[in-house]
Amino acid sequence: MRTELPATFLATEDGRRANAILRSCVHCGFCNATCPTYQVTGDELDGPRGRIYLMKSMFESGEISGVVREHLDRCLTCRSCETTCPSGVRYSELLEIGRSRIEKDAPRPLAKSLMRKLLGAVLPAKGLLTVLLRLGRPLRPLFPRKFRHYLAPVSAHAPQPRTQHARKVLLLNGCVQRQLTPQVNDHLVALLNARGVTVIEVADEACCGGLNLHLGQDDAAHASMTRNIKALTPYLGEVEAIISTASGCGVTLKDYGRLYPAEGPLAAQAQAIAAKTVDAVELLAHFEFKPAVQARRIAVQTPCTLQHGQKLNGRMEVLLERCGYDLLPVAEPHLCCGSAGTYSILEPEISDQLRTRKLAALHKHQPEVIATANIGCQMHLAAGTSTPVLHWLTLLE
Template sequence: MQTRLPETLLATPEGKRADDILRSCVHCGFCNATCPTYQVLGDELDGPRGRIYLIKELLETDDRQQAKIAQTHLDRCLTCRACETTCPSGVQYGELLEIGRSVLKSRTTRGWRDALSRRWLTRVLPYPQKFARWAAAGRLVKWLLPRQIAGQLPRKVEHRDRTPVAGGPYTRKILLLQGCVQRLATPAVNAAVAQLCNANEVETMTVDGEGCCGGLHLHLGEDVEALDAMRRNLDALQPILDEVEYVVSTASGCGVTLKDYGRLLAHDPKYSALAAEFAGKTIDIAELVGGFNVARKQNFQRIAWHAPCTLQHGQKLTGPVEQILERAGYELVAVNDGHLCCGSAGTYSVLQPDLADQLRTNKLANLTACDPDVIVTANVGCQTHLQAETDLPVLHWAQLLVSADA
């Protein structure tokens, strides 16, 4: 694709990168075939090719009207990156979208309701103590809340202590990240993972000062706040980094951002080396458990596997979870359209509730078509989003590798 970005923009790292990405797109449109929003809405501007064109115009001109149109269609993008997996030219759409959303933030305004929702999401969700207080209050007035928010509230905190048990001491040590939302919404996941690691003689360490990975801000176009969150996280985790073999994330939505710290902080003279080291040590839990002895520990037999977009498209990890579950003795049922997003997509289910509902309905129909006993996934957002509309249990896959009362 030919571009005419202003020289001043081309002189910046973001402008140069955006230009390179835009030029790699040959406008073939193959990506539209696997774009969830294009499939639902059927509008060229709600597919990747149209959005790439909108970002190009946004960067080439200073037309406020055009920016408003771009905002509508970029807001509807899930950041699922299915288009990247499909694109034969290797267009790095996710990076281009990051740049586009950041530029939009300085060019457009938002209605008060949208602005308030975004403010709440970025000022509350990444902070576990604040989120716990809001969740407790929200449960009292759940019937008053919009359905998409009520469905996301963590259930009452369990009476059992779910703090991961370090075990050991063992020679192999990992840093097991707690996540910000995950530690409240699905605390049983990391407790199960710690138990699984201990059974395989791997010690799990945690750090009290761990904060949000920055992904939430990044997806909402708040790149300055996102980079600040990453630096804070690196400051907190650095002291333990040399002690551990890996930094392990059990939420693929966080993992995809954590693995990208090296790129995201590449131009930061103080943090670039640390960020690259940290990203190089970060793995998804499936990459660790692939080398473990595993066994079927729960009564479920037929499993419907929902691969989060952040795992299959973002981290390009397709296959390891399925192999682990089959090795443990579970039967995976066939699931149509496994490449499509469930509609959770970080904060998307709150900001775009109608599209998120439609995508979840489609996803649950595919996941339950072959009558599974349980749905398993690898990300807290997908887990809570799907669980809100089905009576089948929705678990993290690692939970199937420890006994039910663990």
Template sequence: MQTTLSQHARQLPRAEEAERILRSCVHCGFCNATCPTYQLLGDELDGPRGRIYLIKQVLEGNEVTQKTQQHLDRCLSCRNCETTCPSGVDYHNLLDIGRAVVDAAVTRPLGQRLLRGGLRAVVPSAGLFKGLVGSGQMLRALLPNTLQSKLPHAVPPAKARPTRRHARHVLMLEGCVQPSLSPNTNAATARVLDRLGISVTSSREAGCCGAVDYHLDAQAAGLDRARRNIDAWWPSIEQGAEAIVQTASGCGAFIKEYGHLLSTDPAYADKAKTVSALAKDLVEVLRNEPLETLGAHASQRLAFHCPCTLQHAQKLGGAVESILTRLGFSLTSVADSHLCCGSAGTYSLTQPELSRQLRDNKLNALENGDPDIIVTANIGCQSHLNSAGRTQVLHWIELVEAALPH
């Protein structure tokens, strides 16, 4: 795509990257065929090709409007289009560049600013989030339906974590909302890895991965969180930690971007590259281990929802399904498994109507094979799908751990 950046755009820190990405697009439109919002709305500007054109116009000096911002906001950042694109367009990085320019030029309405600022204040703070969830559960009857649906009806308690220390050890990111919404997920992970001779440690200083800030108009704040996590993990990395394990694929996808996003930071570029190389989704650790020795007894019929951040961002589609099959679980087939469930981080709160449509479509596909339970690999997807009050959704590692002999 022929592109001529404006003089102002050429001064942007990522101008060269933006121009390279724009030029790689041949505007074939294959991306629209797998874009969830294009399928729902049928508007060219609500598909990847249209959004690329909008960003191109902005970077070439054309007027930036609230309508431009709206079309970019509606993107789920699911990256399905990247999986489909025959030209390898690095769409999500172009979107991040474009959003930053648009958000700097267009002031959001007060309600949106309050919502986004509130989410940035609450979601990354595990302690504050836990307190608010607890209060919300006690006051559930007084809350509007939109908030009631976001609160879990029952939170299975976490099992005890192993205390043995093995020669092999990994770091694990605890996450922001997962300790409150699904506390047994990380405990189950530690228990399974312990049986395989791998110790799990967590750094108290490591907090939110930075994705919430980064994708809610505060990219600099998101990168500052990344730097703090790198500092928190670095001593353990120097002591030989094999990997930095994430049980939430959304966090994992962002941590794997640290090396790219901090590549021009002289103080953190090399460390960020190392951290991204060590970042592993849980399935990447387990798939190379002798799982058959665990003696799992699996009898449930499962439907697996593969999060976009696992299949499109981390390119790990089919990996969890392979492990579950190896362990004896029966998996149902899921139509259109490449499509997003509508969670997409905070998207279910910033774009609730579109998000609900995508959620219900996804649940219809997942429930079509009459599974006993639905499993996934990302807390955002898990909570969003559970908000419908239909078939229970859990993290897949909890089912694995429950199937092991005790």
């Protein structure tokens, strides 16, 4: 694709990256075939190729129209287009640059702007989130139906005693998962302890920064990353890996080497953290598991952050099959479920349509359980079905 970006923009790191990415697109349109928002609306501007054109014209003209903002806001950042693209276009990096520009230079209407600021401030703040969930749970019936699932009482769990071994890993707590489904990490600790691995958890771990990044809130994202790098770095020498059980957090940490400024004071530490981060599916692939006592029929939903972001498609399925579960075929596995971080709150219409489509595919062969690997997808899907939606880790014996 030919570009004519202004010299002032090309003089910046963002400008050079945007130019290179734009020029790598040959506008073939293959990506539209696997883009969830294009599948829902049928509008070229809701597909990756159309969004790339919109960003090109925004960068070239310096003008940010409401149309550009609307169609970029509607993107799920699912990265299905990157998996499909034959030219290796790094769409999500271009989108980061585009969203950051919009956030700085094109303020939204007040109500939308406040909602985005609120979500960007509350969800990554563990202490605040804990307090709000505690206050909100007793008032659950008063909330709109779509939010009630997030306020469900957390089932009582007894954390396993931690045992000490020569092998050590650091387990990320995550912001939202720890509040809503603490049993997932406790279960992983028990599995690893039983296999001779000590699990270290860091009390002052911060949010990975991914949520703010997707909202175009660069300063908040970098502040979270900096806090997290400072909290995790002291443990890097003693652990063989940093484990993420929420694929949405893992995909961001694995990208710290690119996301954290190369000239920043913690650049080397950011690279080291990225290099050590693995998803639980990667670590557990090296261990044996007993066959499940109750081998159920399972439909698997692989989160976009696991299949398109971390390129670990099929790994969860292999582990579950090794445990004797009967995995059912699911159509359109590449399509997003519509959760996508804060997307289900900010773009509810498309999000609901995608969930309905995803649940129809998951339900087709009457599974007893739906398995997933990310807290956002788990909550979003569970709000639309009576079939239990569980984190895949909790299905391992």
